[in-house]
Amino acid sequence: MYQKKIANTLNCGSVLTKEVLHGKWKSTLLAGIAQGIQRPSAMQRMLPSATRRVLNVQLNELEHHGLVSKTIFPELPPRVEYHLTELGQSLLPVIEVMEQWGNAHRIELEHALARNLAELPD
Amino acid sequence: MYQKKIANTLNCGSVLTKEVLHGKWKSTLLAGIAQGIQRPSAMQRMLPSATRRVLNVQLNELEHHGLVSKTIFPELPPRVEYHLTELGQSLLPVIEVMEQWGNAHRIELEHALARNLAELPD
DNA sequence: CGGGATCCCCATAGATACTG
DNA sequence: CAGTATCTATGGGGATCCCG
Numbered sequence: 001m002y003q004k005k006i007a008n009t010l011n012c013g014s015v016l017t018k019e020v021l022h023g024k025w026k027s028t029l030l031a032g033i034a035q036g037i038q039r040p041s042a043m044q045r046m047l048p049s050a051t052r053r054v055l056n057v058q059l060n061e062l063e064h065h066g067l068v069s070k071t072i073f074p075e076l077p078p079r080v081e082y083h084l085t086e087l088g089q090s091l092l093p094v095i096e097v098m099e100q101w102g103n104a105h106r107i108e109l110e111h112a113l114a115r116n117l118a119e120l121p122d
Numbered sequence: 123m124y125q126k127k128i129a130n131t132l133n134c135g136s137v138l139t140k141e142v143l144h145g146k147w148k149s150t151l152l153a154g155i156a157q158g159i160q161r162p163s164a165m166q167r168m169l170p171s172a173t174r175r176v177l178n179v180q181l182n183e184l185e186h187h188g189l190v191s192k193t194i195f196p197e198l199p200p201r202v203e204y205h206l207t208e209l210g211q212s213l214l215p216v217i218e219v220m221e222q223w224g225n226a227h228r229i230e231l232e233h234a235l236a237r238n239l240a241e242l243p244d
Numbered sequence: 245c246g247g248g249a250t251c252c253c254c255a256t257a258g259a260t261a262c263t264g
Numbered sequence: 265c266a267g268t269a270t271c272t273a274t275g276g277g278g279a280t281c282c283c284g
Contacts, residue, residue: 013224014149014217016231020224024257027136040266054257056267065234077265078264087230090223095136097219101212102135102142108209109138112187146277162246176277178247199245200284 017094020065023058025050027095030084033068034092038081067091139216142187145180147172149217152206155190156214160203189213 021027025047032046043055059082062068067088073079084092102109143149147169154168165177181204184190189210195201206214224231 012150013221013226013228014153016224016228016235017220018143018149019235020231021140022256027140028134031134031136051258051260052266053259053268057257066230072266078267080266087227090227094219094223097216098139099135101216102138104135105209105212106135106138108188109142113138113141144276173278173280174246175248175279179277182247194246200247202246 017091020067020091021095023061025055026058026062027098029055029058029062030067030088030091031095031099033082033084034089038083040080040082062088139213142189142213143217145183147177148180148184149220151177151180151184152189152210152213153217153221155204155206156211160205162202162204184210 028047029043032043037043037046040052040055040059043059044050044052047055059068059070063070063082066085068082069085071081071083073081150169151165154165159165159168162174162177162181165181166172166174169177181190181192185192185204188207190204191207193203193205195203
C-alpha cells in the first residue's frame with residue numbers, strides 16, 4: 001500500500017509560507033488583488049493563459065487560507081470581488097521581497113532556469 | 123512546474139523566486155547549509171523523513187540553479203560538501219522573511235491548512 | 245559514503261462543457 | 265459574468281535496489 005506522502009514539517013516557518021503560496025498563480029493573484037484587480041474577469045485579463053477553473057481553485061484556496069475575502073454582489077450581471085484580508089496584506093511585504101530578489105537576479109536565474117521554463121510573452 | 127503546457131510568466135519576479143525554491147526541502151536545505159550542515163549524511167540526519175534520492179535531486183537542482191556549489195573530495199571514504207554560492211547567500215534573507223512570516227502567523231495558518239485538509243469533496 | 249536507476253502514486257492544473 | 269464537473273496528464277516525490 002502506498003503510504004501517504006510524508007507530511008511537511010510545519011515547524012519550519014518558511015514551509016508554512018511556501019504552503020500558502022503553493023500554486024502556480026497565487027503570488028500573482030495576490031499582487032494583482034493588492035493592485036486593484038479584484039474581479040475574476042479582470043484576473044483572467046491579467047492572466048490570459050490561466051484557465052478560469054484554475055483561477056477559481058486557487059482563489060478558493062486563498063480564501064480558505066484566510067488571505068483573501070470574497071464578496072458576492074447579488075446583481076445582474078453577477079459581480080464578485082476579492083479583497084485582501086489583514087493576513088493577506090501582511091503577506092505582501094514577503095511577496096515583495098521575493099519579487100525584488102527575483103528581479104535582481106533575473107539574468108542569472110533565467111539562464112539557469114532556461115531548460116525548465118519556456119519563454120512566454122504573455 | 124507544468125511549463126510544458128503553459129509557461130510561467132517570468133516577468134513576475136516572485137515567480138522566479140518560487141521556481142528556485144520549488145521543491146519540498148529546498149528552503150530547509152539552504153538554511154541547513156547556511157548553518158554548516160554541508161554533507162549529505164548530515165542532511166539526512168537533519169531531515170530523516172526525506173529520502174536520499176529526493177535530497178540528491180533537490181541538491182542537484184540547487185546546484186544547477188547556481189545556489190549551491192558542490193565539492194567532491196577524492197578520499198576514502200568519499201566526502202562531499204555543499205556550500206552556498208553568493209547567489210545562494212543572497213537568498214537567505216528572503217527565506218528568513220518567509221520564515222518570520224510563517225512563524226508569526228503559525229496559529230492561523232495551521233488552522234486554515236487543517237481546515238483545508240478536512241474539506242473533502244461531497 | 246555518495247549518487248543513480250526504476251517503479252509507482254497522486255496532486256496540480258490544463259481542456260472542455262454546462263449551470264445559474 | 266461567475267462557478268462547477270469531468271477528463272486528462274505531467275511530473276514531484278516516495279520506496280527500493282544497485283553502482284563507484
